[in-house]
Amino acid sequence: MSLFDDDFYSSKVSRKTLREHLGNRKRGGRWLGRLRNQKSVQLVVLSSVTTVLVIAVLYGLLFGFSPSSRHGSSMDFSARAVEASDHIRPAVVSIINEQKFSLELGGGPLEQDAEQSGVYREIGVGSGVIVQKDEQYAYIVTNYHVVASAHRVKAVLTTGEQREAEVVGLDQITDLAVLKVDAAGIGQVAEIGDSSKLRAAEFVMAMGNPLGMGEAITFGVVSVIRETVPVSLAQNGVLDWEQEVIRVDAAINQGNSGGPLVDLNGRVVGINSMKISNFGVESIGYAIPINNVMPIVSELIDSGYVSRAYLGVMMLDLQQYWSRQELEAEIEGESTLNLPQEVYEGIIVLEALGPAKEAGLEFNDVIVKLDDTKIRNTRELRRYLYNQKQIGDSIVVHYYRGKELLTATVTLGENKPE
Incomplete structure (x- = not known):
């Protein structure tokens, strides 16, 4: 007798065994088919979900998902822009710059403090934004250059209403100005x-x-x-x-x-x-x-103003002077500086006032250094003065008077408006 069951290993298989074997294969095939179909469906679903998630994340990154967004979740990009605009719009105003002109034929603009009769005309427009409000006034920020030359200023609200605006303060250095208007009916202040x-x-x-x-x-x-x-x-x-x-x-x-x-x-x-x-x-x-x-x-x-250190010089860049000398052989009323040949950058003192005058600076002195910092032009002088010095500080001014290099110690004052 063989060690193996002939009905299983022999090439001769009985009909009964064959029927049973084929039946089991058919049942197993149907089960395996169903299993394969289920896996295919799961794979399709998983792939679709993954694709949607990836698209959502990329869309959010590109168009405004931010933990700091107003609602703490991703929003449609256009909707965020509209919401932001609606949020700030009531605080945005238009600024009208008006000057007073003479009623005489061909009359030009009057001086700021003129008391003569005349008519106000619009000479410029700008914009502003309400940043602060109390019970009496709403305060508007705008640019210095928008209102600097105005005899009268008006603010136009988003409702179309015009209100007289008063200039609270101006700062030419930062190009900023603050106006105030009656606060009645103004509810929105910019965030x-x-x-x-x-x-x-x-x-x-x-x-x-x-x-x-x-x-x-x-x-x-x-x-x-x-x-x-x-x-x-x-x-x-x-x-x-x-x-x-x-x-x-x-x-x-x-x-x-x-x-x-x-x-x-x-x-x-x-x-x-x-x-x-x-x-x-x-x-x-x-x-x-x-x-x-x-x-x-x-x-x-x-x-009403920004307090800064004040040196007290009316000035002109030395390079501007040389350029002017090249254009004109002689400038009426302007003396020759008679500087050393190597001195071609610095600041010419056109007039010494306050602290500079008290320290002995004079017309046509040429400033070349403040303390240990070389000064080549007006920009560098202002940068050093405003960024490095405070009111009451002492500053050593190095300057040429003709060919002689001198120094003067200046105690800085405050640039109070006149």
Whole structure:
């Protein structure tokens, strides 16, 4: 007898065994088929769910999912922009700059303190945003250059109502101004954000009154979080100060100045200030970071001006003088400096006032150093004075009087407005 069961291993299989074997295969095949079908369905479902989740996450990352969003969850990008706009819009105002003109034929603008009869005419428009309110007044932030030359200022609310605005304080250095209007009926005050938390490529909106056309919103991204650009305080083409700004590609047109730069949570992160408008340049605008704005606003509301160290010199860049000398062989009323040949950068004292006069500085002295810091132009003098010195500090001024290098110790005063 074989060690194996012939009915199982032999090539000769009985019909009964064959029927039983085939029956078991059919039942097993149906079971395996059902199992394979179930696994296929599960795989399809799992793949679909995974795809949906991946798309949702990517959509959220690209279009506004943020733990700090107003509702703490992802929202439709367009809906977030609309909500942010609705949140801030009632606090945005238009600013009208008016000057008084003579009634005489061909009469020009009157002086600021003129008492003569005349008529007010609109000479410029800008924007502003309400950042503070008490029982009596609502306080509006705008740009210095929007209202600096105004004889009268009006604020236009989003309802279309015009209100007389009073200038609380101006600061040319930061290009900021604060106005106040009657608070009656004003319920919305802008929510202030944190400009230090801005990120490159973050979406922002510039709001205001471009070209006097009324309320408008432009959209873009933050290009550079922090940038320093040279500016002309007198707007005469002479670059005599440096402004710290946020660069954006949202359109900032004439009239947008002073309006808010807003994030997608409806919070003010900057004050629109200027743009580059050279031929071939597209969408390069600048806003003053709100973290720089609010301390100035508080000081303007409290004091009407920003207190800074005061040297007391009317000045001209030495390089400007050389340029002028090249254009004109002799300038009437302007004496020759007679400086050493190697001195070609510095600050010419046109008039010494207050602290500088008391220390002995005179007309045509040329300042070349403050303490141990070389001074080549007005920008560098202001930067050192405003960033490194306080009222009451002493400063050593190194200057040339003709070919002689002298020093004077100046006790800095305060730049109180006249």
